[in-house]
Amino acid sequence: MAEPKETPLMEKIVSLCKRRGFIFQSSEIYGGINGFWDYGPLGAELKRNVKELWWRSMTQQREDVVGLEASIVMHPKIWEASGHTSTFSDPMVDCLGCRKRFRADQIEARSGTAYSYVGAFDEKLWSQAAIAGITGGTEPSADFLSQLTDDVTRHNFAKQLLSSSEPEIRAIGKDLEQQTISKYQCDIPFAVLLPSGKAADSARKIAKQYYRQRSVANPVPRDERSEEVKNSTHYCNECGSLLTPPKQFNLMFKTYVGPVEDPESVAYLRPETAQAIFAQFKTVLEVSRQKIPFGIAQIGKAFRNEINPRNFTFRSREFEQMELEFFIRPDEVVETICGKVANAADIWKENIEPRTSNAEHPTSGSQPSTLNPQPQPDWGWEAWHKYWIEQRIRWYESIGLPRASLEEYWQKKDELAHYARATVDILYKFPFGTQELEGIAARGDFDLSQHQRFSGKPMGVFDDELKAAWARLEEAKTKELGQRYHDARLKYLAQMGVAAEESSKQAREDADCLARGNYIPHVIEPSAGVDRLILALICHAYCEDQAPDEKGHPETRVVMRFHPRIAPIKVAVFPLLKNKPDLVNKAKEVRDLLRPHLTVFYDEAGALGRRYRRQDEAGTPFGLTIDFETLGEKGPELKDTVTLRDRDSMKQERVKIGDLVPLLLEKVR
């Protein structure tokens, strides 16, 4: 092709992002800062559009979801209740030998013979250095002196510095001496644990290997000691080498509330937006006049000190989330009220069937995703979970990520977090791998229960339908349902480490509450990463196609095929020529006509084709050209009409200026 070597796709996308102003590295003039990114003019518009569409579809266009915009810094107890303080903060140890990293609490205790060394010297260099007097030898040989003059000089100078009365000078001397000697030896202690009875030789072998990694070419480990150890957690489970002391790994972004940095004022930037929703659940319920089932949505920044930010903006330390917490009745409550819980599989099977028959009549042209069952009172958590997965995929389709470009991944039982009943990840195939855009989790009543326990404030809701229905049930049925609810509560409390006696008392109380119409709602959580989605949209939109140049030769054209709904700029306005004031004035008139309704970009610089191409890279779906016909030079029937050029097909049509606003609005909505 035109390019002699193929630049990897992701590189081209990153380059375009920077070139056109979608995404820049943060703090670039200072060398950048790892894990942080800025959105440029086009990126800011794109992101704003995406967030607005999410917000509109999740809250404004629904009866049963309301919004929340909570603070980023919250009471630190929130993160104790949510489990982030403990799970986000792990002591980690590194293995000196195999360099693997482990969680300190997952190291198994081992017994055996530990061989330890205080360091190693280089067999060859050391003997030479000893002769030269650097490492304590006494008989410098002229031959080696000539090779080692520099080191000898440095060493002697260091000794002089070390005898100074100034501590700063002594420090420099110590440094220098260390530098000089470090060529000949390594002072880092090392140890390895072997099963009792195994030959010391293999310990030496491992130690040598270790010191070789530390750039001692011919290491002789020094001062070997052996000792029987029992149940020690200081040695690597895989290779037996000594582990480093535990280092605290904390993924939470710490800060201080108030100007004084004392331990009582420690707080964290939120690592997810969801917890604020749980914490405000009761307040929102009261003021919004909603009833279960209903949801609370939030868009906002979150912060995690990721160990290793990677893949452009995909894993950043500061990122934005769009989260919904949708609160539902526990299945026992649904069953009490409706007499049954609808089977999720059946609901979707019924809705799929008509679609299958449609396939036999291709003329019907039905979309593959027309199935869209509406929520029913007898839905339990499985149906709601499936419902939200479907809603979310449909939304992705609506902004230009077709279902086929996404992957639904149902987490396996053993991958599920302890609080989750089911989690589905929606994945997108990025150039760097298939990665998660959104997770839709069925979280049971874990979060609200935690906040109830930690805050001491009741998180239960009263449901008069439940109370009335409960009263009508036969005793055997209430017993069965009560028992199921009780068991679930007991299981949760036990899992959280609540003492057995306390747990069983509490679970009994909770079950009694159920009979009075009171329960803790369960929750379905669709949680999407905005920045990941933006990246997916950019990757998906990026396209190189062939466009003819002036002479009709095909030429590679880079075009961002954004869905018009999300395109940063909706329409570009061009006067055909910029040195004709009439054209320019008319074009500016058109620009001003459209500006109140759409994002418009006016451009008069350069050849028209060039201006089209610039907009192709920005992903602008429509271009308007004002020419002499617009001015009426070719007759009155073409007066006040403009050329409307379509980005993807590059086709042009003639449109009346008066029709532009409704026509374009229709296309971008």
Place this chain on the structure above:
RNA sequence: GCGGGUGUAGCUCAAUGGUAGAGUUCCAGCCUUCCAAGCUGGCUAUGCGGGUUCAAUCCCCGCCACCCGCUCCA
């Protein structure tokens, strides 16, 4: 965090232990009647900090950032 690689203009790529060059983009002007045309002029770079040297973008060290692999990812 570990290992490897990279770092020159907005982008793509040169060159050199002694004045950093091209194409393209961008800006201005002229010209131009619908897909990166032409002409003229212009802006813009050795990631940061040390060291060696008379002199460092180049050699050495440290840092930072990016890429790849491992690791990590509630």
